[in-house]
């Protein structure tokens with residue numbers, strides 16, 4: 001088999017969820033954010049493991065992602081939709097018992113008209129300016145909405161991966177101002193907010209990336225390993241070039257491994273000439289352009305070239321690859337290609 005091999009450790013996902021859960025008080029449940037197909041790792045696999053571990057709140061981005069999660073969690077678990085209730089969602093929300101986090105007065109009106117009595121939550125904007133009701137909208141509808149017992153009132157932090165950023169305290173103050181005195185459960189923290197401590201925990205935490213081993217949860221157990229087969233090896237002379245656009249010029253006689261995986265598999269092209277892969281413990285640089293299906297790797301310094309090189313593993317996680325590619329671990333995870341053979345450990 002010439003394709004890459006992705007190994008996903010569900011035991012590590014479970015351990016990360018338990019560790020994040022332990023950071024908040026026992027009375028504060030910890031949800032699991034499984035949007036984008038569980039950050040690319042399979043929302044159904046992750047949700048089923050975490051439901052067994054005790055999670056009872058799950059979040060996805062859009063209603064279409066809900067049924068895959070609903071089908072693997074207990075009936076009384078909540079499957080919530082960050083994007084709220086969009087036109088055309090009513091059947092999905094009802095048939096699969098999904099809970100929209102309503103983001104605007106328009107969504108509130110739609111929800112109450114189309115699915116009266118169906119559970120919902122409210123998302124407030126405390127400064128990120130992405131999703132949620134602004135303070136003036138909230139003031140206008142708050143009394144009417146609270147009468148209907150929303151399951152949650154939530155907001156999202158823009159800068160929680162930088163604990164000292166002034167936005168965090170500003171959004172915290174705004175959230176208090178918009179929600180203090182209510183009896184509805186409140187939630188503000190994703191992974192970064194969970195790490196920032198109890199002031200940010202309120203009644204529910206909502207980690208995503210930390211479950212999957214990504215920054216800002218630096219003590220996370222690694223979840224993914226990605227091994228890429230070497231298809232062939234060649235020697236090149238000083239001055240010969242490797243790859244498209246003749247992008248890399250051999251500085252001396254070199255041994256180049258051609259490795260299976262490219263930008264079509266989510267190897268971000270910006271890591272051309274920057275990224276690293278590993279032969280066991282030894283780093284080997286990616287040389288030349290990342291192609292659609294292949295990369296070139298300089299293995300001149302290896303005594304023997306292994307059958308496969310490791311791009312995600314003990315020496316380099318999703319954030320290491322992200323640094324080389326000029327992006328974030330989230331994008332590395334959600335880009336992991338459908339062509340890789342996948343093995344799930346544990347669960």
Ligand SMILES: *Cc1c(COP(=O)(O)O)cnc(C)c1O
Nearest residue numbers: 033156190191206207208209210
């Ligand atoms: C994605 C997301 C989360 C999870 O964020 P992480 O940084 O991955 O922990 C939580 N809440 C909202 C609203 C989100 O969009």
